[in-house]
Amino acid sequence: MLDVRRMQVLRAVVTSGSxxxxxxxxxxTPSAVSQQIAALEKEARTELLERAGRGVRPTAAGLLLTGYADTIGRQVAEAETALADLLAGRTGRLAVRYFATAGACLVAPAVARLRAGHPGVRIDLKLVDPEDPLPDVREGRADLALVVGPRTAPGVRLLHLLDDPYLAVLPEGHPLAAPGPLRLADLAGEPWVGSEWPGPCLDAQLAACESAGFRPRFAVESEDYVTAQGFVAAGLGVTLIPRLGLAHGTRPGVAVRELRAPQPVRSLYAAVRETAPPQPALDAFIEALRAAAGDPEG
Structure with a gap:
């Protein structure tokens, strides 16, 4: 096998002519160079240089290997540049898992911010609602996932982004739709329209209702914010939707009210792998997510 370092020595001899x-x-030292050339000729099983006056010139085999040494040298230089760009966060690839409302209000502005400052970083986005993305993070298939927590998962670290309060959504003209905040207990006797899949978001609603002294009676299950608003507008019940879920407007026929005593809240986190090596591009994306979380309605 040809030694790449010795090929670079051959290239230097051919370039300088001696x-x-x-x-x-x-x-x-000249002796060390001669030893390296002799060892390379042994590996190549042929002579690579021949005398030319007071200097040397390459044989056909020497000229061939010098050309490959040039190519290898350029490739090594390109690799060093590419590695430096990656380590500085100028390039890279991030796999991100997200759910719908986090995508619209957090991920979209964060991606735009990252692209503005790090145009060489590629972001692969995948919508996973209602799937649990933490196994993808733990097993290295994703660099980051947006999740509702808090929760524990071996090998995963959660970074808090924001607390997203739930708002009451009622039919227009409902007696409780008058301006002003509502107590959560005021909704105890109402038929409810489900707006969440089973999981931490629904758990946050149910826990708040329990602390207010009741368990909601679900008349309709929709598991979707837009559909839930449609059922509410039709007068089939009331629902709770997080503020981010209403950030881009409500449909006609509904009224939205703040809740008090208590106010259900879901907490949004960025999940990353605990043992992941440093990634400047990932750090920059987390910073962009935090900036978006500071102004979630854009």
């Missing part, structure tokens, strides 16, 4: 010139260029 062993002495190559030694000066490389910082070696």
């Amino acid at each position: 062993v002495t010139g190559a030694a000066a260029l490389l910082g070696y």
Whole structure:
């Protein structure tokens, strides 16, 4: 097998035209250069240099290997540049898992911010609602996932982004739709329209209702914010929708009210792998998510 370092020594000899010139260029002794060339000729099983006056010139085999040494040198330089760009966060690839409302209000502005400052970073986005994305993070298939928590998962670290309060959504003209905040207990006797899949978001609603002294009676299950608003507008019940779920407007026929005593809240987190090596691009994306979380309605 040909030694790449010895091929670079050969390239220096051919470029300078002599062993002495190559030694000066490389910082070696002429004897060391000659030894490297002799070892490479043994590996190549042919002569690579021949005398030419007071210097040397490459044989056909020597010229061939010098050309490959040039190519290898350029590739190594390109690899060093690419590695430096990656380590500095100028390039890279991030796999991100997200759910719908986080995508519209957090992920979209964060991606735009990252692209503005790090145009060489590629972001692969995948909508996973209502799937649990934490296994993808833990097993390295995703660099980051947006989740509702808090929760525990081996090998995963959660970074808090924001607390997203739930708002009451009622039919227009409902006696409780008058301006002003509502107590959650005021909705105890109402038929409810489900707006969440089973999981931490629904758990946040049910826990708040329990602390208010009741369990909601679901008349309709929709598991979707837009559909839930449609059922509410039709007068089939009331529902709770997080503020981010209403950030881009409500449909006609509904009224939205703040809740008090208590106010259900879901907490949004960025999940990353605990043992992941440092990634400047990932750090920049987390910073962009936090900036978006500071102004979630854009």
